[in-house]
Amino acid sequence: MQPPSRIAIIGAGPAGLTAALILHRGGHRVRVYEGEASGQQRTQGGTLDLHDDSGQVALQRAGLLEAFRAVARHEGQEARTGDPWSGVITPGGFGPEGSKDKPEIDRGDLRQLLMDALPADAVQWGHRLTELVPAQAGGHRLRFANGVEHEADIVIGADGAWSKVRAALSACQPLPTGITFFEGWIERPAADIAAMVGQGSLFCFGGEEALFVQRNSRDRLCVYAALKRSSEWLDARIAQHGMRTLVTGSYAGWAPNLQRVLAACTDFVRRPIYSLPADFRWTPRDGVTLVGDAAHLMPPVGVGVNLAMLDASDVAIALCAQPDAISALREAEALVCERARALMPDAIEGFQRWFITDEAADAGC
DSSP states (O other), rough: OTTTSSEEOOSSSHHHHHHHHHHHHOOOOOEEOOOOSTTSSSSSEEEEETTTTTTHHHHHHHOHHHHHHSSSSSSGGGGGOOTTOOOEEEEEESSOOOOOOOEEEEEHHHHHHHHHOOOOTSETTTOEEEEEEETTSEEEEEEEEEEEEESSSSSOOOOTTTHHHHHOOOOOOOOOEEEEEEEEESSSSOHHHHHHHSSSSSEEEHHHHHEEEOOGGGGOOEEEEEEEEOOOHHHHHHHHHHHHHHHTTTTSSSOHHHHHHHHHHHHEEEEEEEOOOOTOOOOOOOTTTEEEEHHHOEEEEEEEHHHHHHHHHHHHHHHHSSSSSSHHHHHHHHHHHHHHHHHHHHHHHHHHHHTTTTHHHHOOO
């Protein structure tokens, strides 16, 4: 593929911007289309740990590893676990094995780091893809919710869980896991709450309830109250009692110090957790590919953004190195799918194990 080929990336998250930066530095014409009105439209979520064998590899390929390490919170790798009934906090690691060098960075700060390295017009904000169809003269036509249409020779779908690019390649939809996260923030944590969390993350598991607390930059805390409940049950209780009462009441039997964490949160945002089937594969189409959650949405077990960025860098590197774009995409897709095939079954099963009650464990469930 010659540099003049038109490359469209759908989604300005870490994966899409990583691919864009590598391709831009490789001399390719690339545009990123993002549905949000601007990079500041919404909170970008909590902190991310970038692993030295995946996320950091992608940043190195993009030429940003040193810049990342200069601003990352290396102390954020600290992890603690809390007993939900006694409230005792114990130092100790938790999460995926393998990578041991996993400094933290806020999701919004990572996006800004990548955007600052791109040309100012690289991201087209306010472009929410609604449809991807073949173009009459070859290539692909992109139709956006704002009425604008563009054409591209190569389309990289980095548009997340509900990917419109994936919808053009497969009818498969993400499936509910039965777990819902309620995200809250503590902007100025009290001293006792800050001391419990430490410099990194606090994990507490209590059967069908869990609590995850992450220290972000500027001393803010991101809190996830995770409940194993049906969506119908949640709908009914929220309609009857309100979301805050539903969330805090679900932890009424927990230790007082952990209940104070929830009481200190801002209003909660409901985030149901979905996953693609472990054996999901899309129908190949020349000039179109998927990366990250669009390709292999899995529960949040600490590998998602790292895989997404590595996927994106593999696709971009292949397009830069291989003159035949179709062959380049097929080679990169093989890597993306092979990694997902190895990780998804354990990610899906492991996530469910976080929410097994003592009774279910005793019964061998």
